[in-house]
Amino acid sequence: MSVIVEKLTKRFSAGGTPAVSDVSFQAPPGAITTLLGPSGAGKSTLLRAIAGLETPDEGRILIDGVDCTDLPVQKRGVGVVFQSYALFRHMTVRENIAFGLNVRRMSRVDVNARVDEMLKLIQLEELGRRTPSQLSGGQRQRVAFARALAIRPKVLLLDEPFGALDTRVREELREWLQELHELTGVTTILVTHDQEEALEISQHVVIMSEGRVAQAGSPEDIYNSPATPFVASFVGGTSILKGHVREGRAEVGSLVVAAPHSAREGEAVQAFVRPHDIKLARSLHGHGGASTGRVERLKPVGGYVKVLLKLPSGDSVTVEVPRKEFDELGVVEGDSVHADVRAARVFVGDFSI
Numbered sequence: 001m002s003v004i005v006e007k008l009t010k011r012f013s014a015g016g017t018p019a020v021s022d023v024s025f026q027a028p029p030g031a032i033t034t035l036l037g038p039s040g041a042g043k044s045t046l047l048r049a050i051a052g053l054e055t056p057d058e059g060r061i062l063i064d065g066v067d068c069t070d071l072p073v074q075k076r077g078v079g080v081v082f083q084s085y086a087l088f089r090h091m092t093v094r095e096n097i098a099f100g101l102n103v104r105r106m107s108r109v110d111v112n113a114r115v116d117e118m119l120k121l122i123q124l125e126e127l128g129r130r131t132p133s134q135l136s137g138g139q140r141q142r143v144a145f146a147r148a149l150a151i152r153p154k155v156l157l158l159d160e161p162f163g164a165l166d167t168r169v170r171e172e173l174r175e176w177l178q179e180l181h182e183l184t185g186v187t188t189i190l191v192t193h194d195q196e197e198a199l200e201i202s203q204h205v206v207i208m209s210e211g212r213v214a215q216a217g218s219p220e221d222i223y224n225s226p227a228t229p230f231v232a233s234f235v236g237g238t239s240i241l242k243g244h245v246r247e248g249r250a251e252v253g254s255l256v257v258a259a260p261h262s263a264r265e266g267e268a269v270q271a272f273v274r275p276h277d278i279k280l281a282r283s284l285h286g287h288g289g290a291s292t293g294r295v296e297r298l299k300p301v302g303g304y305v306k307v308l309l310k311l312p313s314g315d316s317v318t319v320e321v322p323r324k325e326f327d328e329l330g331v332v333e334g335d336s337v338h339a340d341v342r343a344a345r346v347f348v349g350d351f352s353i
């Protein structure tokens, strides 16, 4: 069941800046689509409009081909999970999961069967008699998912569902959600400001900035071919280097990279360089684009080391070096190394981000 949003605009004050401005996108059936963007980009407002919790000023929302723009929440066939658990504290886990089913006047036998099914799905069969206060944060959030899914929604809408949890539980639940999605196949729209979460979990990503869609596509498209400087800087921990076109190449922050064909001599450019697209070496090799930099800081992170490099231009770049390569390189803070850019995305013009 697809979700289609057409030219949606939502203002919270008459004549004010729209929180969501002329947004169109499509969430493919059976896929996880993420709405990704910085705080204030309009992601939650858009999700709430799809749920029927905000009334748009303009535009349409179609769920499974049906125009739902003016339908109340309970008629849209959506299940919603928010960041805060929003479980009923005085009800048991079973009663919480059964809530939407009882509202729909389902028979007691059917409700019990469906609750059993949901408890099994979220792997909390033993905890049905507990109240939310007797659960961990991660368990409560799983119950919230069960409650949203119990009604067999056409679409699952998730607003930062793991935002209040610590990193470890967040990562566990991320995997859990992927497995859950494989089992249920429900069309899902997930709001997040965490690019790693978006790229890892979803098949379709809609990047939002200042109430508008900056780019929509597969995680690979977004990562490999960012359409704008904003997308390039928001996704992928990119360093931004400014410079100019000289003799057909872009000279940026003491480095030289390929310039776009459209670039004219002397024109201002910005290069977006990903942390793993810089190769460090003790001695100069590769093409003529390398520069010497000073190792300012070393930060080991799991299987790689983050190297903060200061270039002679004064610009800093972050380089991620796999642990084995780093050990072979054998550098310490304060050393000089050669930096060679393997790939960069260069935009013509002096963009402000």
Ligand SMILES: Nc1ncnc2c1ncn2[C@@H]1O[C@H](COP(=O)(O)OP(=O)(O)OP(=O)(O)O)[C@@H](O)[C@H]1O
Pocket (backbone or CB within 6 Å): 012, 019, 037, 038, 039, 040, 041, 042, 043, 044, 045, 046, 193
């Ligand atoms: N109920 C409201 N009344 C007035 N303004 C609002 C309301 N809800 C959101 N806004 C404004 O709309 C804009 C978009 O907010 P929204 O919560 O949709 O962004 P977001 O991308 O989800 O951000 P975050 O990740 O911080 O939740 C913001 O400027 C916000 O202040």
